[in-house]
Amino acid sequence: MKLPTITHIRAYSMGGAAAKIHGQGGGDYHDQGKDHWIDNHIATPMSKYKEYEQSRQSFGLNVLGTLVVEVEASDGTTGFAISTAGTIGCFIVEHHLSRFVEGKRVDQIKLIHDQMLNSTLFYSGGGGVVINTISAVDLALWDLYGKVVKLPVYKLLGGAVRDEIHFYATGARPDLAQKMGFIGGKLPTHWSSAFGDEGIEKDIATLADMRERVGDKFWLMFDCWMSQDVNYATKLAHAAAPYKLKWMEECFPPNQIESYRELKKNMPKGMLMTTGEHTGTLEGFKELSDAGVDILQPDVGWCGGVTSLCEIAAIAKSRGQLVVPHGSSVYSHHAVITFTNTPFSEMLMTAPKADHVRPQFDPVLLDEPVPHDGIITAEELDKPGFGVELNRSCPLERPFEH
Numbered sequence: 094m095k096l097p098t099i100t101h102i103r104a105y106s107m108g109g110a111a112a113k114i115h116g117q118g119g120g121d122y123h124d125q126g127k128d129h130w131i132d133n134h135i136a137t138p139m140s141k142y143k144e145y146e147q148s149r150q151s152f153g154l155n156v157l158g159t160l161v162v163e164v165e166a167s168d169g170t171t172g173f174a175i176s177t178a179g180t181i182g183c184f185i186v187e188h189h190l191s192r193f194v195e196g197k198r199v200d201q202i203k204l205i206h207d208q209m210l211n212s213t214l215f216y217s218g219g220g221g222v223v224i225n226t227i228s229a230v231d232l233a234l235w236d237l238y239g240k241v242v243k244l245p246v247y248k249l250l251g252g253a254v255r256d257e258i259h260f261y262a263t264g265a266r267p268d269l270a271q272k273m274g275f276i277g278g279k280l281p282t283h284w285s286s287a288f289g290d291e292g293i294e295k296d297i298a299t300l301a302d303m304r305e306r307v308g309d310k311f312w313l314m315f316d317c318w319m320s321q322d323v324n325y326a327t328k329l330a331h332a333a334a335p336y337k338l339k340w341m342e343e344c345f346p347p348n349q350i351e352s353y354r355e356l357k358k359n360m361p362k363g364m365l366m367t368t369g370e371h372t373g374t375l376e377g378f379k380e381l382s383d384a385g386v387d388i389l390q391p392d393v394g395w396c397g398g399v400t401s402l403c404e405i406a407a408i409a410k411s412r413g414q415l416v417v418p419h420g421s422s423v424y425s426h427h428a429v430i431t432f433t434n435t436p437f438s439e440m441l442m443t444a445p446k447a448d449h450v451r452p453q454f455d456p457v458l459l460d461e462p463v464p465h466d467g468i469i470t471a472e473e474l475d476k477p478g479f480g481v482e483l484n485r486s487c488p489l490e491r492p493f494e495h
């Protein structure tokens with residue numbers, strides 16, 4: 094089969110600081126409206142500042158907005174993907190990365206990926222918004238390739254190793270998630286090391302209440318969003334053990350490798366230590382794996398795309414660790430269904446009260462599959478590319494046409 098070449102790459106943004114409209118969700122899933130559980134006094138490294146304690150949006154968590162990358166092939170087929178990078182991402186795509194994409198054949202994804210990573214090293218710092226942007230391009234390329242050869246991405250990656258994906262839910266209401274068929278519920282912690290023992294007592298009270306509601310078997314986890322120090326995390330983990338907490342997630346910022354190593358030594362037996370959603374390099378994941386992280390949690394939209402996610406999964410596999418990506422919907426589903434070390438996956442509950450299942454990237458993707466009774470089947474993923482379409486009724490802007 095003679096494959097077409099890529100003729101155009103285009104980058105659009107929605108929301109973020111550069112936009113007039115906020116609270117739309119999309120690729121920047123933290124950009125939600127008022128009174129959403131995801132912005133209600135979640136513990137963060139900024140919690141120590143009174144004025145930034147209540148809301149993550151107050152310190153700029155939704156400042157980037159959605160980036161949409163669209164690629165077009167010489168046969169007229171288009172592919173696209175989204176991530177969190179907004180207008181900054183648009184600039185990087187149109188003025189820098191476009192040179193590595195346009196003119197290549199649609200199957201030259203690994204070559205383009207390597208060129209994008211190496212050419213941006215001088216300003217990427219090995220992560221952050223540059224890697225988010227590269228991820229969106231990588232995902233768009235996989236989508237295009239799949240649409241050209243009329244195969245779902247998971248088949249291009251080697252095929253499914255299981256018939257269905259089982260999900261746990263992240264949100265404020267694990268008790269409701271249980272009723273919706275999920276296998277577990279991950280709660281955000283609301284208090285950080287800045288609040289000392291009182292913070293621990295308050296989060297344990299929430300955990301105890303949830304344990305009471307969901308019974309003994311349902312998984313409960315804590316997502317600590319980089320808000321702790323080793324001492325606090327150790328105390329919280331031990332206080333949570335009687336309530337059968339399954340794991341402690343992202344207690345520290347991504348580069349505090351020694352803190353993870355120390356916590357791993359201090360954890361109660363059987364409790365898992367997880368992290369990775371803010372790590373953007375292969376080297377970073379290797380260090381986390383070396384430190385004994387039990388579950389690596391890359392975000393496929395922030396770690397270099399599906400191409401990087403497969404490499405990260407291999408690092409975890411080589412040590413008998415799991416890789417359970419951070420949210421990211423279809424972009425994760427197509428990869429994890431091919432991984433032998435991803436026995437379950439995450440559904441991020443973007444409904445304001447976490448009381449029903451809403452597609453994670455609503456409203457930007459059309460036909461985004463969601464779990465029913467906590468499950469998505471391989472069959473549901475059987476559409477070319479990632480099997481989703483771009484919702485063109487969203488207010489997309491193209492600020493840097495090249």
Ligand SMILES: C[C@H](O)[C@H](O)CC(=O)C(=O)O
Pocket residue numbers: 131135263281316318370419420439441
């Ligand atoms: C709930 C967390 O603070 C964050 O918004 C999402 C996350 O880290 C996760 O799903 O994991």
Ligand SMILES: [Mg+2]
Pocket residue numbers: 316318342343370419
């Ligand atoms: Mg997390």
